[in-house]
Amino acid sequence: MTALLSLQNLTVALPPGADRPHALSGVNLDIHPGEVLCVVGESGSGKSLTAAAVLGLLPEGVSVTGGRIAWNGEDLRCASPERLRQLRGKEVGTIFQEPMTALNPLRTIGDQIAELFRTHTQLRRKEIETRTVALLESVHIPNPAAAAKAYPHELSGGQRQRAMIAMALALEPQLLIADEPTTALDVTTQAQILKLIHELQRRKGTAVLFITHDFGVVADIADRVAVIQKGKLVESGPAEQVLNHPQDRYTRALIAAVPPLEPALRVRAEGRPVALSVSHLSKTYGKKRWFKRNARITHAVSDVSIELAAGSTLGIVGESGSGKSTLARNVLGLLVPEAGEMKVFGEAVDLRTPSGRRHHASLVQMVFQDPYASLNPRRRVGDIVTQGPIAHGKTHDGAWRHARELFDLVGLAPDALERYPHEFSGGQRQRVGLARALAMDPKILVADEPVSALDVSVQAQVLELLARLRDQLHLSILFITHDLRVAAQVCDRIAVMKSGQIVEQGESAHVFGKPSHPYTQALLAAVPGRHWHPEAAVQTKMAEVA
Known part of the structure; x- marks a missing residue:
């Protein structure tokens, strides 16, 4: 052929x-x-x-x-x-990795698809509109006529990607x-x-x-x-x-x-103290107002209870929009829940006062999904890593000495502190992000999709580093991910979230080997x-x- x-x-x-x-x-x-x-x-x-x-x-x-x-x-x-x-x-049609950057945010989805027909065919306006809606229907977007009139930000990530596929296949x-x-x-x-x-x-x-x-x-x-x-x-x-x-x-x-x-075999966390306890936590976006009868109310987290044992890793898994990141932001103190209670090593978390928030920040730190977006491109990474400790009272010399030790710990040369974020590879930037989080000497790390943007080989290195640091520094890790393969390898326990609620949780081997909830079964099947x-x-x- x-x-x-x-x-x-x-x-x-x-x-x-x-x-x-x-x-x-x-x-x-x-x-x-x-x-x-x-x-x-x-x-x-x-x-x-x-x-x-x-x-x-x-x-x-x-x-x-x-x-x-x-x-x-x-x-x-x-x-x-x-x-x-x-x-x-x-x-030749093209589907790009990130539809939000590939689509024009100022034009409707339908108009962007129609442009292909206007450029490459002699079709009339009415026929173009008909074909555009038919294309969106062919890629299984709900209510395609309404989607054609929507702007990119009004669609979910999966729907935007479907719209990109419709555009790519418009002219067959x-x-x-x-x-x-x-x-x-x-x-x-x-x-x-x-x-x-x-x-x-x-x-x-x-x-x-x-x-x-x-x-x-x-x-x-x-x-x-x-x-x-x-x-x-x-x-x-x-x-x-x-x-x-x-x-x-x-x-x-x-x-x-x-x-x-298949989950790796692990030592059970029974008998260990509880590092983080979250009880009946709820967080809602949007408020009902008397003049807005149809105001949208989103129950991002609803009556969630989890426990993270000291020295272990608890994985929070689920689809986009399930409430994983909102739960993480509540644990970090970036959001204040409407209901529920959090404790760190038995001490109730108080986010109502500046001193309470500062104390919580010294105990719980975050490793972000995109290390490049979370690092200031105009500052040396040494300044970025030492900023938190200096703000919390550490001397300049002491903070930089600790930063050099941390760079050595995460596998970076201490002289790399003088470089800027763009001078590092993706895996190296994630190591910088780890060093920044560890600079505060936290007891708990919240890792929100920390390896989703990395290649498999670099991903394996970062996951191995996380496991080593957890054991070496006696850390407890709340690991947010949609990658069930990663969760199976790094997490001792798994909590599965759907629509703001925990639908199943337990030891990793049990959740992966004998999932009881239909939603967990569907995730594993996918x-x-x-x-x-x-x-x-x-x-x-x-x-x-x-």
Whole structure:
């Protein structure tokens, strides 16, 4: 079968001063009509630039310097800007990782989809409106007519991603490029999006170039897999072969870093003191007003009770909007609940006074999901890490001496304190975030999706570091996540949240092995690649080598 898209010895040069001369070096890839090719690799490997090169959307200073990009036999390196504009949308559709940044916030969803028809077809306005609503219906958005009139911020994350898929498929392209389209989604929404892409791809015979670092997703949807390391193609082949019999050392390392869904064996926390106790906590957004009869009231957290044993990790899992982050903000003292009580090591938490809030901040600290967004780009990381202790009375010299010790503890060179956030990799920035949280010598860490933005290999390093710090510093960790594989490996106990309530909680082995609530069962059933066992694949290859 003739390839729809063929990359032949593709080489893409990076600007002077980059970490390597080439983003891509001699890459050869083919994708055929109707197949799903998954391109995997760590951040910075060149995955996304591969797609950008095809679309003619390389960033300034980055350019194709060698090879051929053949589209149905046509060399796109020789294509004019007008030809590339015609190609994008009409022949090649694109789904981006973050729909909120890809969609125009000032225009309705329907208008943005309609623009594709206005640009590439001669359809009349009424027919465009009809097709737009039909597209939104085809991607299973509830009330598609209303969604067409909505702005991006008025839709949920999953609905925005569905709208992006509708836009990408509006003109029935021959190729769909999906660049990490499910990374930020919870497991049930992720499963729905993957099923939708698969359904539309099979129905229309569209080829899919799927860029991801999630091997669970690869196991569910890929026909073939290509693995890229630092711009070079190190392995490619049928999905079954690459996933279960990996040949390259790098592929095996990536697969070995995928956390299995079966919980690790742990020592029970029985008999340990309770580090954090939350009793009948409730938090509501919105207020009823006499002049607003239909004011929206959201019960973000409703009558929640949890206990975190000293030296252990309690995982809070659930879909987006289930109340996980609101619970975390209440525990941190960033929100004041309407009802309920919190205790830290038996002492009631008082958030009504400045001294009470300061005392609570010295006991409970947070590790954020996005380390780059949570670090001030204009300040040295040393200033960021020492700011809290200095504000709480520590001397400047003492705070900096402690910061150097913490950097050594989290695996960073002490002289890195003089650098700025943009000079670190994603994994290193998360280590900086850990050092900042630990600078206050807290007893409890609240980790809100701390590894969701990281590659599997970096994720494994950060999770291992968290476990080591917990044991070494006698920390207790409240771990918020939508990744059930991660929760299975790091959490001693699991609490499952749905619509602001805890629907099930218990030892990790019990919740994962014998879930009692239908919602927990649905979450586990939606985990991508749940029937694929990465550890078995690596062990099989090791046995073959032996």
